[in-house]
Amino acid sequence: MAEIIKNEPIANGIYRMSVFGAPLGRAGQFFMLRVPGALDPLLGRPISICEIDADKGETTFVYQPIGRGTAQFAALLPGQQIEAQGPYGNGFPLKGGRTVLIGGGIGTAPMLQLAKELRKSDPARKIDVFLGFREEAYLEKEFESYADNVTRNIGGYVTNDVDFALDATYYACGPSVMLRAAAKAADEANASLFVSLEKHMACGVGACLGCTCQTEHGRKRVCKDGPVFDYREVRDAI
Amino acid sequence: MPSNPLKLTLCGISLQNPVIAASGTFGFGHEYAEILDVSRLGGISGKGLTLNGSAGNKGMRVYETPSGMLNSIGLENPGVRHFVTHEADYMRALGPAVIANLGGHCEEDYLEGAHLLNDADIDILELNISCPNVKAGGMAFGMLPETAADITQKVKAVSRHPVMVKLSPNAPDLVAVARACESAGADALSLVNTFLGMAIDVKQKCAVFENVYAGLSGPAILPIALRMVHQVAHAVTIPVVGMGGITSAEDALKFLMAGAVAVQVGTMTFADPKAMLRIIDGLSDYCAQEGLDNLQQIVGIL
Numbered sequence: 001m002a003e004i005i006k007n008e009p010i011a012n013g014i015y016r017m018s019v020f021g022a023p024l025g026r027a028g029q030f031f032m033l034r035v036p037g038a039l040d041p042l043l044g045r046p047i048s049i050c051e052i053d054a055d056k057g058e059t060t061f062v063y064q065p066i067g068r069g070t071a072q073f074a075a076l077l078p079g080q081q082i083e084a085q086g087p088y089g090n091g092f093p094l095k096g097g098r099t100v101l102i103g104g105g106i107g108t109a110p111m112l113q114l115a116k117e118l119r120k121s122d123p124a125r126k127i128d129v130f131l132g133f134r135e136e137a138y139l140e141k142e143f144e145s146y147a148d149n150v151t152r153n154i155g156g157y158v159t160n161d162v163d164f165a166l167d168a169t170y171y172a173c174g175p176s177v178m179l180r181a182a183a184k185a186a187d188e189a190n191a192s193l194f195v196s197l198e199k200h201m202a203c204g205v206g207a208c209l210g211c212t213c214q215t216e217h218g219r220k221r222v223c224k225d226g227p228v229f230d231y232r233e234v235r236d237a238i
Numbered sequence: 239m240p241s242n243p244l245k246l247t248l249c250g251i252s253l254q255n256p257v258i259a260a261s262g263t264f265g266f267g268h269e270y271a272e273i274l275d276v277s278r279l280g281g282i283s284g285k286g287l288t289l290n291g292s293a294g295n296k297g298m299r300v301y302e303t304p305s306g307m308l309n310s311i312g313l314e315n316p317g318v319r320h321f322v323t324h325e326a327d328y329m330r331a332l333g334p335a336v337i338a339n340l341g342g343h344c345e346e347d348y349l350e351g352a353h354l355l356n357d358a359d360i361d362i363l364e365l366n367i368s369c370p371n372v373k374a375g376g377m378a379f380g381m382l383p384e385t386a387a388d389i390t391q392k393v394k395a396v397s398r399h400p401v402m403v404k405l406s407p408n409a410p411d412l413v414a415v416a417r418a419c420e421s422a423g424a425d426a427l428s429l430v431n432t433f434l435g436m437a438i439d440v441k442q443k444c445a446v447f448e449n450v451y452a453g454l455s456g457p458a459i460l461p462i463a464l465r466m467v468h469q470v471a472h473a474v475t476i477p478v479v480g481m482g483g484i485t486s487a488e489d490a491l492k493f494l495m496a497g498a499v500a501v502q503v504g505t506m507t508f509a510d511p512k513a514m515l516r517i518i519d520g521l522s523d524y525c526a527q528e529g530l531d532n533l534q535q536i537v538g539i540l
């Protein structure tokens with residue numbers, strides 16, 4: 001159980017919620033969030049860690065109320081409780097050297113904590129961030145505290161802005177069209193790319209096999225073995 | 239020391255309490271063992287096994303519905319041999335009673351599977367003739383009394399383990415199937431498996447699942463499952479293990495009062511991984527409040 005510290009819109013149809021008391025995870029991991037005791041909606045909703053403030057013991061999520069579960073979250077007030085089960089999933093591998101982060105829409109959320117951890121692991125490294133939005137940008141300022149460059153694209157294809165030929169590690173999270181475009185570009189440039197996948201989930205812990213995908217090494221669970229994969233391994237699942 | 243009021247015997251196996259993790263919702267125990275004290279459970283029924291394993295169904299596999307969910311996993315599993323060599327001993331070490339859930343596509347699969355399971359240290363074989371999500375076999379065996387009795391009798395002849403037959407709520411005459419399984423030698427019955435349901439994506443104008451139909455579970459099915467457990471428990475003398483939408487100790491008590499000696503919990507574990515521990519604690523409290531020496535005293539009081 002975690003306590004809601006803040007829960008407010010940061011853009012049209014986008015909310016940011018900070019909670020206290022959830023176990024601290026790392027970039028790329030997620031929580032199954034659920035209104036305590038609710039039987040309808042019943043299942044937790046997978047929501048990525050957007051930022052962790054370890055000193056305060058706070059975890060921040062950025063989410064889009066698109067259905068019944070997430071709409072319920074948007075109605076929660078500071079001081080109320082939320083069930084935050086997790087952190088689940090493998091998280092992003094923190095590679096050395098230059099890094100390029102690509103986020104599309106709500107997929108920008110997990111990239112923020114990644115930028116933070118990459119910066120912390122190496123204050124001198126170069127971090128380029130590319131953010132793509134359909135209509136309105138968010139989190140741009142927050143990224144600026146950790147990245148060397150933040151490029152945003154509204155209404156276009158963010159992957160077109162990215163040079164995949166750098167000697168760098170690429171990380172991407174966003175809609176499938178974006179991930180497919182990134183994979184194609186990474187193929188052409190022979191780049192190293194990690195993608196975070198999304199699947200409908202029931203348990204979030206690897207027990208129900210509701211979220212498995214075909215990989216080069218047999219079937220894997222997006223919730224437990226992922227959600228972050230080397231794109232080459234999950235080419236057919238993107 | 240006062241004796242444990244929750245303990246019971248099922249198929250000659252002693253269980254510390256009547257709360258069992260339902261097949262397909264608990265893997266083989268690994269994942270939830272990281273999150274909760276699984277040694278406190280009464281039993282664990284492992285993921286449904288098929289002889290040679292399966293990659294399961296394509297497309298969407300889980301979809302939430304009002305107070306429930308539809309699944310079309312399609313028995314993705316590593317196969318009986320893998321279970322025998324890699325999972326059975328792990329499950330045994332966890333502590334709770336070990337139940338292997340065996341599905342199949344044809345009679346030979348079931349019999350060969352049951353034969354291989356003779357090499358595993360399990361307590362009960364749960365014969366799954368009720369999976370709605372596999373194209374061939376699966377639920378087909380559980381739809382009619384004749385086919386259900388036939389496969390039960392043959393598996394009984396092969397298996398050295400007690401056999402608990404898991405029934406499908408989709409059978410046109412569930413009570414007749416239950417009686418037939420009892421006559422064929424089943425040691426116990428478990429019910430219900432999931433109800434065949436459907437979901438449609440109105441925007442895309444298509445069925446949500448590639449198999450079109452999928453299995454419904456969770457609180458939404460509880461009243462129907464309860465009625466079925468009540469009917470079956472009154473029709474047979476072998477023990478009945480009840481399930482379907484249980485979320486709380488109160489729900490578990492309903493199934494016990496309806497005639498089940500134990501319960502299984504599935505979907506609720508997804509929503510709240512610790513639900514079964516809450517249920518066990520709630521049942522203990524109930525015994526204390528009601529002054530029961532053993533919870534089994536309320537079994538079938540209705």
Ligand SMILES: Cc1cc2nc3c(=O)[nH]c(=O)nc-3n(C[C@H](O)[C@H](O)[C@H](O)COP(=O)(O)OP(=O)(O)OC[C@H]3O[C@@H](n4cnc5c(N)ncnc54)[C@H](O)[C@@H]3O)c2cc1C
Pocket residue numbers: 030041043044045046047048049061062063064065066067068069070071106109110197198199200201227301302
């Ligand atoms: C690993 C992971 C991380 C995620 N991180 C975020 C995040 O940080 N912010 C955010 O806004 N969203 C995130 N999502 C998507 C988010 O989980 C869904 O938008 C949310 O579950 C929708 O629930 P709902 O009740 O509002 O919608 P409904 O459509 O009513 O949901 C019905 C069911 O479908 C599932 N579902 C619907 N859409 C999705 C989807 N896109 N992905 C997975 N399940 C879905 C729900 O979980 C629920 O079980 C993430 C998804 C995954 C898999």
Ligand SMILES: Cc1cc2nc3c(=O)[nH]c(=O)nc-3n(C[C@H](O)[C@H](O)[C@H](O)COP(=O)(O)O)c2cc1C
Pocket residue numbers: 208210260261262263285286287309311313339366369404430431432454455456457459481482483484502503504505506
């Ligand atoms: C994702 C999922 C997978 C399941 N897999 C199996 C299975 O492999 N074998 C089986 O006998 N039942 C399987 N079931 C059925 C459950 O064991 C149980 O009978 C059913 O879900 C009703 O209980 P519940 O409402 O508590 O979930 C599965 C159910 C779900 C939700």
Ligand code: FES
Pocket residue numbers: 200201202203204205206207208209210211212221222223224
């Ligand atoms: S959501 Fe259950 S295995 Fe991934």
